[in-house]
Amino acid sequence: MNILEYMKDNFLFLDGGMGTLLQEAGLVPGELPERWNVTHPDEIVRIQKSYFDAGSNVVLSNTFGANSLKFSAEELDILVKAALMNARRAMEESTGTQQKFVGLDIGPIGKLLKPYGDLDFEEAVSIYADTVRAGVKAGADLIFIETMNDSYDTKAALLAAKENSDLPVFVSNAYGSDGKLMTGASPEAMVSMLEGMRADAIGANCSLGPSQLKEVVEKYLACASVPVLLKPNAGLPRSEDGRTVYDVSPDEFADEIRALMEKGVRIAGGCCGTTPRYIEAVVKRSKGLAPVPVTAKNRTVVSSYTHAVEFGSGPVLIGERINPTGKKRFKQALRDRDIDYVLEEGIKQADAGAHVLDVNAGLPDIDEAEMLQLIVKELQAVTDLPLQIDTVDASAMEKALRIYNGKAMINSVNGKEEVMDAVFPLAAKYGGLVVALTLDENGIPDTAEGRVGIAEKILCKAAQYGIAPKDIIFDPLAMTISADTRSAMITIEAVYRIRRDLGVNTSLGVSNVSFGLPERSLVNAAFFAMTLEKGLSAAIMNPYSADMMNVYYAYRALHDMDENCQKYIEYAVKAAEEREEALRERAEAYAGAFGAAGTSRSSFASSGAGEINTSAAGPAGKEGLNTPAPDPAGKGGKSRGASASSSKAASVLQNAVIRGRKEQAGNIVQELLKTIDGMEIVSNDIIPALNVVGKQYEEKKVFLPQLLMAAEAAKSAFEKIRDAAAQKGTSEKSDLCTVVIATVHGDIHDIGKNIVKLLLENYGFNVVDLGKDVPEQVVADKVVELHAPVVGLSALMTTTVPAMERTIKLLREQAPWAKIAVGGAVLTQEYADAIGADRYCRDAMETVRYAQEVNTV
Amino acid sequence: MPLDVYKGIEGSFLEYPESGTPALYREYREDEIPEVDRREVLRYAGIPLHVLRNKENRKKDADACGEKSDKTGGQLSKSGEQLNNSCEKPADTGEQLSDSGINSSLSEPDGLLDSGLLKLLERSVSITCGAMSYRVSYIYAPIRWEPAEDEAFPILPFEQYSRALKRNLEGCTGVVIFAATAGAGIDRLIRRYEKSEPSCGAFLQAIGAERVEALCDKFNDEVNEAARSYGFETRPRFSPGFADFYLAVQPEILSLVNAQRRLGITLDSSLLMSPSKSVTGIIGLRR
16 A cells, blocks of 8 residues: 555554664774664664564665765665665564555755755755665665755755655654754744645654754644644753753653644654564554544745744735846846845845845846856855745746745746746646736736736645646736726736635735836835725735835725734834934935035046055045045145035045944945045045055954955945936946956865955956856856956865865966965965965955055056 | 773774764753844854953953864864854853943944844844754763873764863763754854845854854753762863864764754865754863
8 A cells, every 4th residue: 555545544654763772783983884784784674574573564774864965876876776675674573553654765965955065956956866766776665864954955855855755755853952943944834835845744853852843843734735744852951960862751752752642743753762572552542532633734835944934914025126127236246146246235135125036147248047047156154034936937047946045936938838838747746836927818907807817716726736826926917007907906806806816915016107207206105005905915015115014004004913012113113213224324425425515636546557645645534534634645646626625525434434334424425425536535435444444454454354344335426427327327436457256166165265356346346256166167267268367275174275276277377477376274375475476365355455455566 | 881982993984874872862942942132143143252242341251252263163163153162162241231331332432343233133033033943962971081101082983083172071081972953944044144144144153153052051051960979070072173183084073963863964175064053062070
């Protein structure tokens, strides 16, 4: 009998701990237990038989650590085959009359995945795949993935199981006492992801005793639509007379498990510290208990690596800002592969209150699939919001969904057969909440009925792919009222009917409604409120828009979704404070810019290349900065023309940069830009200010955090200048040279390199950041392509210095003109000399100085 | 536990998590660990101790700091907080300066610690609130001293031999081997803020380093107390990465305390731990 069929009407009992029993049988610490399958088969069979005798329906093969990272392909095959043979033999020799199955046990590889660790996601998938294939070949009845304490690793294992077998797959995670996985995932997030990927049973094992896992299990039971499994430890280990013992006895264990089976747990066993006696007790104690039926929960959810977001219980805000459409600066960032710019947009939206982030990287002249995947990878490392993958390219969609750590929103399908056939299989494989636009081959119906009709058609088609209505969210398309004044009402009607008649969730790109009108956010906000009232579940919107956020918080308060109006009050108070702060900053900036008319001065030295002597003006932020400095380099003497009145502002700006006042620096520049050219502000004010800080840093008068604060303030000033340039359609590229920087192959540490990048950019260099773990040839190719005169390489570990040496060697061959600076924790002058670098840079400032040196030559 | 068990151990993988004697486990609530020591954080952030001192102590401390900080580095720790183990407790930090003490140094003529910096420090501390977890997994193991020539060598439950460790364990009859972690949450925060606000990221790094050290101190205190009650005294804790006790021992130590399963600590190919704010160490016990 198939195990899934058996489970429909029965509890399923698993086995218990293996490690302790193996040690009792003579396994010594450090010995790989998987080898015992071959060297001590009788011991393994004896233990496994004792579990079947105790009443286990499923015994897991002794393959927890059997993976191709630890064993050669050949040995892996042999061990897995022997392990399953042993389990089968135990099954045949057991006198137990219950239904019996043999599961392929898979534990974590023990490596953390990128970007936090150094194992690539696809590499992890292929390591798990090796074990899965060996297990399938050896005749397992099911695959049991357990003790996973990271959601990404879990996804890799489940994907490998699904792609390499048709066997049922059970997935069990190890939760900490905080009720979360080691890397932060909540039970709701795991249920969302694992069900989306069609795991057959899910639950928790290891780490704690049954009573400590109670809350986790209850959360599973509340949201899972598949059977829930539980396989706890025999409590926690403690020391007793010099021996380690677990603190829950078999009878207590069985009582606690039974209580959870009464609540709905369908599959039970034990982990560390449990023995056949525990399983026997559990089986006995649950006699006569009727299994609680497994029911569909019909929750519409998406998830990130930490949490799930549910639709239908309050408006969900989907931030729309990661999208190049109509944004020159964003397009430029994508072309320059300036991922940091994109990431900041994500972080800012999260701070502004978005619940989900839409991610769109569609530009005709870039490789969208590759860019989208890159952005998703990087974005999910810096924000814990679920993502909505937004592309019309199905292959780009698949690439992004594959490496997404959670259950994503899929934006989008529509009523066109071709599109549904391309996208639904992806949703079925990777999981996802599919955004479905109510249009088809015939365009967008101009009635609500027409749009509801398409929605029905889409639901039918989805069902053919096994996708339930809860995993579809309809977008009945907001269209501008400036083209057709009836269009908003049609959309609102469609939202209402889809919700009422089809019982599913809806989403809208609300901003479209006001296209072509002035003061668009007024219309958007009113439209948002109207659609929410008709049952809209989510909006793709601009979370920076105060008007939209006002509606969101007020709506929740008015709809009794906000206890004591707490969230509204917090929001309102904070918004008021921020408004005041902004007013004050602006007033200051304005006063700074125009308050001290008439005092002309000669400008500071410019170009960032020369050794600027403004530090002679004294300690940071002292009045001395107002004193005009001579122009030692003799090339800063450009007339400031109309800007003669701005010297006070300039000094305020310099002070703001030196003091690391980000907002202030940005605001002043905003004002200055009304009268002065951006590049002039850079060379006359920002660079000299940075020089003051840089000099003080070198003299150990200020320290890294202060240097960084100044750099951030300068950056915020630059952003304003760049935005202004983008508006005008020009690009404010300085005439300084290009610097290519990278952390060398095999090294995943990029802290130092990022600081170097920030500072180099501050000083006006065109920095091309190749990231971390960069192969030699990639560095060389880029340097050749750009004919870059300076290359900066970083390595943190002794183990990666050889990679640095290889990179230098390759550069010498292929880009002999390039000057190479190296840095990183492990490097010294001697090291740098030994591997043939041109310069060892102790810190980021030294790298800037070196780049300036090369630039002037 | 009989010591012979450890004879002839080979291989240095992160082993089967259930292997070895089940390690003991200790988890601390946030309020059991002392509050974030701002001075330590500033020190970890690269601001030398003498800047943080009261004027009168300044000269003396500058010397002490310069001398000792060289020693605490170990072979790899040029930038201490980027590496996992901060080795032996670094230079004695002397009497604690209160917050107001730090602030008072602001008014000093050179104004090195600007109020914006301290504001950022406070904000960074508040960002980490609730993001930390404090967990330790450990075993106790007896040591046997194997006589050879004119000196004796300690037989420990791992293969690697270190002269410096041997010196540290002189006269000891047992050790506590532990791994401690402040959790993965701080690594997420660091990554986020290093992108959006590197100055804050630098402080988060420093806070993480301070937190895991505070955790080790707390755990060490408990070990000291337990040891004392059995008539033992403890040696200063000693960590891989220090002197000739190379990081290569990490897989064995993590396996001994079942760190992957209990604490979620993994190693990368450079033998660095993740979560990065984790420490392994050895505390010698002697009569």
